[in-house]
Amino acid sequence: MGVFIVAELSANHNKDLSLAKESLYAIKECQADAIKLQTYTPDSLTLNCRNDFFKIKSNTIWDNKYLYDLYNEACMPLEWNEELFSLAKKIGLTCFSSAFDISGVDLLESLDNPIYKIASFEITDIPLISYIASRNKPIILSSGIAMGDEIKEAVNVIKAQNNTDITLLKCTSAYPAPINEMNLLQMVKDAKKYNIKYGLSDHSLGFNASIIATTLKASIIEKHFVLDKKKGGLDSAFSMDCKEFRELVRLIRESQDAIGSSDYKIETLIDINTESNPKGREFARSLFVSKDIKKGEKLSLDNVRSVRPSNGLSPKYLYKIIGKTAKRNLEFGKPLEWQDIEISDIEMADI
Numbered sequence: 001m002g003v004f005i006v007a008e009l010s011a012n013h014n015k016d017l018s019l020a021k022e023s024l025y026a027i028k029e030c031q032a033d034a035i036k037l038q039t040y041t042p043d044s045l046t047l048n049c050r051n052d053f054f055k056i057k058s059n060t061i062w063d064n065k066y067l068y069d070l071y072n073e074a075c076m077p078l079e080w081n082e083e084l085f086s087l088a089k090k091i092g093l094t095c096f097s098s099a100f101d102i103s104g105v106d107l108l109e110s111l112d113n114p115i116y117k118i119a120s121f122e123i124t125d126i127p128l129i130s131y132i133a134s135r136n137k138p139i140i141l142s143s144g145i146a147m148g149d150e151i152k153e154a155v156n157v158i159k160a161q162n163n164t165d166i167t168l169l170k171c172t173s174a175y176p177a178p179i180n181e182m183n184l185l186q187m188v189k190d191a192k193k194y195n196i197k198y199g200l201s202d203h204s205l206g207f208n209a210s211i212i213a214t215t216l217k218a219s220i221i222e223k224h225f226v227l228d229k230k231k232g233g234l235d236s237a238f239s240m241d242c243k244e245f246r247e248l249v250r251l252i253r254e255s256q257d258a259i260g261s262s263d264y265k266i267e268t269l270i271d272i273n274t275e276s277n278p279k280g281r282e283f284a285r286s287l288f289v290s291k292d293i294k295k296g297e298k299l300s301l302d303n304v305r306s307v308r309p310s311n312g313l314s315p316k317y318l319y320k321i322i323g324k325t326a327k328r329n330l331e332f333g334k335p336l337e338w339q340d341i342e343i344s345d346i347e348m349a350d351i
Contacts, residue, residue: 003214003252004199007032007225007245011074012233020080023227024087024095030246034094036117036222039081039108042071044101060175061237074234078107085111098122105132113137120144120171120201123154133161140220142171142201143190155194167220168194170213171201176238182209188216203238207251214255221252286312286335287321293330298323304336311335320351 007027013020027035046054046067054067062070081097088095096115099105100122108116116132120142123129133139139158143151151168158166170187172178182204191198199220200213210221224239233239240248290305297303299321306315312335313321325342334340338348 002033003218003256004034004220005032005249005252006034006036006220006222008036008201008222009076010038010224010235010239011076012224012226012235012239013076013080014231014233015073015077017077017080017083019227019231020076020084021087023225024084024093025091026227026242027225027245028091028093030242031249032093032225032245034096034115035084035088035225037076037081037084037095037097038074038100038119039078039097039104040071040075040100041078042068042075044104045071062234070234081107082111085113099128099132101128102131105135109135115140118142118154120146120173123150126153126157129154130157130161133158133163136161136163138165138167139163140167140169140199140222142169143187144171144173144201151190152194155196164196166194167197167199169199169201169220169222172203175203175235176205177203177209179204179206179209184209184213184216187213187218205238207248210248211251211255214252215259217259223248284308284310285315286310287315287318288312289330289332289334289336292332293326295326295328297326299326299341313337317351 007030009020009023013023024035042048048068050066056062056065056067056070085095094114096113096117097108098117098119099108100119115138116135117140118129118132121144123141123144123146141154141158146154155166155168168187168191170182170184172181172183174181184200187198187200197219199218199222200210201222202210202213203224210223213221223245224235225245226233226236226239226241229236229239229241285306285308287304288307289303290307291303293299293303301322304318304321306318321336321341327340327342330336330340
């Protein structure tokens with residue numbers, strides 16, 4: 001199964017519905033598998049309070065803004081959800097969302113939301129996670145700010161609702177995330193620890209983290225998308241535009257093709273004429289008659305050689321058949337076969 005590539009629209013809709021719709025068409029053109037929305041109002045996330053607790057001062061691109069103001073600027077109008085879900089269905093693009101409160105979950109349920117994303121900053125909101133899990137939909141859980149046993153607690157509360165379709169996304173909650181803080185091996189370790197699937201929510205710049213995560217067998221890659229960086233957007237500084245996202249998809253698909261499968265096998269006695277033969281196998285070496293051989297004549301290194309292509313016996317049999325006699329006249333250039341050689345059943349069993 002291929003990596004599930006998700007384009008995160010986030011706040012890059014700029015409160016412009018036509019821009020959001022254009023983004024869906026562009027994401028489909030980039031051959032991503034899905035678009036992820038965020039379903040909330042500022043009141044879903046914080047209080048409209050102006051004291052110092054609610055002022056951002058964490059060395060981010062949003063420093064000195066109040067949380068309520070930031071979320072009011074970033075949130076997508078709730079009424080857009082129905083239109084964007086409908087459009088995504090029309091163009092064959094999976095659409096799902098992050099919910100941040102009970103009312104958001106209920107709205108998404110009315111739209112038959114197929115997957116729930118739990119954002120990294122909500123990983124400690126156990127009542128919300130439990131309510132989402134009770135909807136019995138696949139859940140994507142970002143690790144982000146999780147400390148101690150918080151991932152374990154979130155996973156356990158999901159499983160307590162008999163929901164086991166969980167994918168844990170490694171997420172570095174920095175915007176953009178420095179590549180040296182990604183710690184991608186942790187996603188493999190955590191997923192094994194909790195016996196769940198894993199992937200990456202990539203806030204870093206460029207392609208490297210997503211490609212490395214693909215080689216580590218991530219099942220989901222999520223990356224922020226912006227239709228046009230010139231038009232700006234709250235998250236545009238760490239988002240990919242159409243050209244970049246299309247290239248990301250191409251690189252992820254190529255990386256997965258290159259990895260292949262650990263179940264890949266080449267059978268010793270594979271039939272060169274079958275369609276299951278690996279591509280290029282026809283150019284492997286095999287045993288051919290290198291000089292005319294008369295019936296009864298002995299096979300030797302002078303008249304049998306290991307050469308390309310692969311239509312004859314395997315080269316590993318060369319010294320097993322040297323000294324045996326030919327059953328029939330063998331012409332130069334003929335692939336050597338067992339029926340060409342005088343050999344007893346006992347000798348054959350030994351080979």
